[in-house]
Amino acid sequence: MTARTLTKDNADDPRWGDPFGYAATSRDRDTLTLVRDALAKNRARLAYMPIVLSGAQSRVAFYEGLIRVMDDGGRVIPAAQFMPVIEDTDLGREIDIVTLELAMKVLRTTANLRLSVNVSARSIGDGAWRRTLDTALRSGGHLGDRLIFEISEDSAMLLPEIVTRFMAEMQPLGVGFALDGFGAGLISFRHLKDFFFDLVKIDKGFVRNVARTSDSQVIVEALITIAKQFEMLTIADGVESRDDAAFLEQIGVECPEGYLFGTPRFEL
Numbered sequence: 001m002t003a004r005t006l007t008k009d010n011a012d013d014p015r016w017g018d019p020f021g022y023a024a025t026s027r028d029r030d031t032l033t034l035v036r037d038a039l040a041k042n043r044a045r046l047a048y049m050p051i052v053l054s055g056a057q058s059r060v061a062f063y064e065g066l067i068r069v070m071d072d073g074g075r076v077i078p079a080a081q082f083m084p085v086i087e088d089t090d091l092g093r094e095i096d097i098v099t100l101e102l103a104m105k106v107l108r109t110t111a112n113l114r115l116s117v118n119v120s121a122r123s124i125g126d127g128a129w130r131r132t133l134d135t136a137l138r139s140g141g142h143l144g145d146r147l148i149f150e151i152s153e154d155s156a157m158l159l160p161e162i163v164t165r166f167m168a169e170m171q172p173l174g175v176g177f178a179l180d181g182f183g184a185g186l187i188s189f190r191h192l193k194d195f196f197f198d199l200v201k202i203d204k205g206f207v208r209n210v211a212r213t214s215d216s217q218v219i220v221e222a223l224i225t226i227a228k229q230f231e232m233l234t235i236a237d238g239v240e241s242r243d244d245a246a247f248l249e250q251i252g253v254e255c256p257e258g259y260l261f262g263t264p265r266f267e268l
Contacts (some may be wrong), residue, residue, distance in 0.1 A: 031082045032091060038069040038077065039094060045070075046102045047264035051116075051235060051257040054249040061255050062114035062148065065106070066264050067099045087120060096123035097132050104136035107143045110268060116148035116178055121159040124151075124166045137173055145174035148199070153185025156195065167196040178235070183223045192230050200227045201257070204238025211243040217251075224252050 038044060046065040053059045068076050086092040096119055103117045123129045137144050149170075156163050156179065167177055176198045179187070184203035202223050210216045220236070227234045236248045239258030248256055 031085050035069055035082050043070040044098050045266055047266055048268055049264045050262040051255050052261045065103050065115050065117045093123050093126045097129050100132050107146055114146045116150050118150045121155040121163050125162045148176040148178055150178045150180045152180045153187040157187050197232055199233045201235045201237045207236045207238045211247040221251050
């Protein structure tokens with residue numbers, strides 16, 4: 001292999017100025033291509049993560065629908081690999097539309113299923129996403145009664161007026177709302193009264209090893225107290241040990257979610 005030489009002809013090549021930045025840009029570009037190709041070929045599915053009831057952990061309260069996209073070989077492209085790259089792009093809006101379409105389809109065909117899906121504030125304000133939702137809700141079957149939208153703290157505070165207006169419009173249709181990553185984002189507690197969240201998902205960073213971490217215990221108990229003050233049901237995200245599950249049940253968490261109770265599966 002011949003070493004490259006810097007010349008006037010290649011001086012503007014980004015690989016010379018910032019090779020690590022070039023590598024990251026190339027990786028992101030490849031990821032976008034993979035995801036765009038997967039959506040174009042209908043290689044997207046929902047994986048279902050159970051959220052159970054404390055004290056009755058064989059009973060599923062509802063499922064979280066997690067978007068998965070596959071490459072040409074049928075291998076799942078990890079969401080952590082592509083979501084940070086696409087969430088603020090048009091492709092991020094497209095992912096949210098596909099997620100919504102899949103969710104409404106399974107709600108329509110699966111009686112008594114209650115399902116949550118993630119959505120960003122930008123998608124809530126997107127005309128194509130909103131038309132997809134309105135069409136599905138008008139199709140009959142009272143699907144809104146079994147639908148929950150999860151919105152992260154950071155996203156809610158990015159466009160709070162759009163989010164609160166959307167919540168007010170959806171409430172009469174039975175749609176529920178969960179605040180994702182509670183305690184770790186931008187939202188201030190004084191803003192909670194302006195939203196219409198029915199549930200909060202305590203951030204997994206506070207939940208893991210909570211039974212053995214006194215600082216996390218104090219934070220989680222405080223978050224539960226705040227949630228109860230605003231009449232919001234509490235979900236603990238990222239529960240992976242029985243000790244953590246027992247502690248969370250003891251201090252009043254209504255629903256744990258995590259690998260202790262099941263992994264995301266394509267079949268319900």
